[in-house]
Structures are given as structure tokens and as C-alpha cells.
Amino acid sequence: xxxxxxxxxxxxxxxxxxxxxxxxxxxxxxxxxxxxxxxxxxxxxxxxxxxxxxxxxxxxxxxxxxxxxxxxxxxxxxxxxxxxxxxxxxxxxxxxxxxxxxxxxxxxxxxxxxxxxxxxxxxxxxxxxxxxxxxxxxxxxxxxxxxxxxxxxxxxxxxxxxxxxxxxxxxxxxxxxxxxxxxxxxxxxxxxxxxxxxxxxxxxxxxxxxxxxxxxxxxxxxxxxxxxxxxxxxxxxxxxxxxxxxxxxxxxxxxxxx
Numbered sequence: 001x002x003x004x005x006x007x008x009x010x011x012x013x014x015x016x017x018x019x020x021x022x023x024x025x026x027x028x029x030x031x032x033x034x035x036x037x038x039x040x041x042x043x044x045x046x047x048x049x050x051x052x053x054x055x056x057x058x059x060x061x062x063x064x065x066x067x068x069x070x071x072x073x074x075x076x077x078x079x080x081x082x083x084x085x086x087x088x089x090x091x092x093x094x095x096x097x098x099x100x101x102x103x104x105x106x107x108x109x110x111x112x113x114x115x116x117x118x119x120x121x122x123x124x125x126x127x128x129x130x131x132x133x134x135x136x137x138x139x140x141x142x143x144x145x146x147x148x149x150x151x152x153x154x155x156x157x158x159x160x161x162x163x164x165x166x167x168x169x170x171x172x173x174x175x176x177x178x179x180x181x182x183x184x185x186x187x188x189x190x191x192x193x194x195x196x197x198x199x200x201x202x203x204x205x206x207x208x209x210x211x212x213x214x215x216x217x218x219x220x221x222x223x224x225x226x227x228x229x230x231x232x233x234x235x236x237x238x239x240x241x242x243x244x245x246x247x248x249x250x251x252x253x254x255x256x257x258x
Contacts, residue, residue, distance in 0.1 A: 044137070045135055045136070045137055045153075046135075046136060046137070046138075047133035047136070048074070048082070048136055049076050049133045050076075050077045050078075050133065050177075051133055053131075053132075053177050054077065054130065054131055054177055055077065055129070055130045055133075056075040056128070056129050056173045057085065057087055057127060057128045057130065057149065058074075058075065059072040059087070059095055059096075059099045059127070059128075060072040062096055063141075067093075068092075068093075068096065069087055069088050069092050069096075070086070070096055070099065071084070071085065071086050071146075072087075073085060074147065075169070075170055075173045077177045079170075081170075084147065085136070085146070085147045085148075086147065087128075087151055088149065088150060089149075089150055089153075089154075090151045090152055090154070090156060090159075091128070091151060091159065092151065094238060095126070095161075097237075098215075102124055102125065102126045102163065102213070105124070109205070109208070109209075110123055114201045114205065116193045116194060116200070117193065117194055117195060117196050117200040117201060119196055119198075119200065119201045121201060122166075122198055122202065123166045124163050124164065124166065124205065124209060124233070125163065125164065125165070125169055126162070126235060127161070127162055127163075127164075128159060128161050128162075128238065129161075129162060129244070130158055131158040131159075132158050134149055135154065136149050136150065137150060156239075156241075157243060158241070159238055159240075160234075160235075160238060160243075160247070160248065161234070161237065162232050162247075163206065163216065163218070163232060163233035163234075163235060164202070164231065164232040164233070165198055165202050165231075168198075168230055172222065172232060175224050175230055176222065179225075180224070180225035181222055181223065181225065182223050182246070182250075182251075183222055183223065183250035183252075184220065184221055184229075184250045184252045184254035185219060185220055185250045185252070185253050186220065186253075186254050190203075190256060191256055192221075192229075199229060199231060203221070203231045205218075206218025206231060206232065206233040207219050214237070215235060215237035216233055216234070217233060217234045217236060218231075218232075219233075220234065220247075221254055234247075236248075
């Protein structure tokens with residue numbers, strides 16, 4: 001009587017016996033072996049920022065992560081800035097394109113003079129505002145720690161793109177999170193264009209750049225409760241939802257004398 005499963009094969013008069021090893025026994029050995037292997041490390045998702053506030057991602061370049069992704073800073077409503085932040089997922093390629101375009105225009109115009117107020121043009125910066133908390137993961141790439149924004153986990157309606165003076169992006173972030181801040185359109189005959197400072201230059205410069213970048217519209221300002229204004233432009237390459245309607249289509253015209 002044969003024990004177990006066996007297969008008899010007759011080849012050239014010789015009998016070759018192949019014993020099929022029990023499948024259950026193999027599975028048991030494999031399972032036991034796998035329990036001895038170290039588990040794969042997976043960073044857990046966490047959420048940063050305010051559920052009702054706005055965070056700003058400010059790209060500065062690209063990095064090879066899952067794709068060629070934007071990398072930069074993430075400014076939180078409380079003023080904390082996270083560095084080495086990668087934006088991965090939806091709009092990553094759009095952000096790369098927008099950032100390259102604004103850098104090209106800065107290289108072309110910065111150093112020249114605003115013909116209205118006779119002040120030098122300044123560097124404009126693209127940045128991307130997220131309403132609500134931002135999902136991030138901590139990863140290590142070549143020994144360097146990074147944060148990764150998992151953009152596919154963000155409702156597209158909660159993302160909008162803007163431009164302003166590069167040194168004023170943190171000011172914009174503070175202003176948009178300050179109760180009482182509103183948005184307004186600068187009319188073409190406004191005396192703000194004549195102001196011999198960065199504010200006057202920036203209002204004109206956002207109008208200038210919109211002629212070179214499809215989806216760029218300029219000439220708007222955030223008006224803070226103390227009446228300080230921050231000129232900015234809109235990035236329509238990332239469609240903004242009703243959450244940002246007052247900033248994308250300001251409901252009022254700015255009057256510098258009021």
C-alpha cells in the first residue's frame with residue numbers, strides 16, 4: 001500500500017517514483033517562515049492644520065518621489081512652517097508647470113522698472129491654499145526625512161492657487177486666516193498703482209504677468225481689518241470652488257480713501 005500521494009512513471013524500463021509533498025505541510029512551513037520576517041514599515045497618515053482654516057503649500061522645486069513631484073514648504077494657520085514637504089497626487093504636474101512659468105517670468109522682468117511708480121519689479125511666487133486639514137505622511141528618502149502631502153486624499157474643491165510677492169506669502173496665509181479679512185478688486189484708475197512701494201508695484205505686476213501665463217488673473221487684494229492690503233493674482237489652472245469664491249471673484253472694489 002502506498003502512503004501519501006505518489007506518481008509512478010515508467011521510463012525506458014525504469015521506474016521513477018515522484019512523491020508529491022503534502023501541500024498543507026508546505027503552507028505551514030511558509031507561514032512559519034513569514035512570521036519570522038520583519039514587517040514592512042508604513043508611515044501612518046496624519047492631518048495637520050485647522051479643520052476650518054487655510055494652509056499654504058509653497059513650491060520651490062521638484063523631487064523624484066513617486067513621480068516628479070513639487071517640493072517646498074507648508075505654512076500652517078498658527079504660523080508653523082514645515083519644510084521639505086512633497087506634494088504628491090492630483091495637480092502635481094500642474095503645480096510644476098505653474099512654478100516653472102512664474103520663475104521664467106521673474107527671470108525676464110525682475111530687475112526692470114514698473115513704468116507707473118518707477119520702482120523695480122519683485123519676484124512673484126505661486127502657492128496653493130488648502131481649506132481644512134492637510135493629510136501628510138512622514139517618509140525617509142536617502143536618509144533625509146520628508147513630509148508628503150497625499151493630495152489625492154484632499155477634496156479638489158478645497159484647493160486653490162494664488163500668486164503674490166514671494167516674501168509676502170506668509171502674510172497672505174495670516175491674512176486669509178484672520179476674521180474680518182476681505183478681498184477686493186483694484187480698479188484701473190486706482191491711486192494704488194502710483195504708490196512708490198512694493199504694494200503699488202505688485203498690483204501692476206500681477207496685471208503684467210497675466211498676459212504671459214494662461215490661467216493667471218491679477219489685480220486683486222486682500223484687505224485686512226487694519227486696512228493693510230496684500231495684492232495677489234489668481235491661478236485658474238486649478239479650478240477654485242465656492243469655498244474660495246470671495247477670493248477668486250472679489251465681491252467689492254477697493255477704495256483706498258475709505
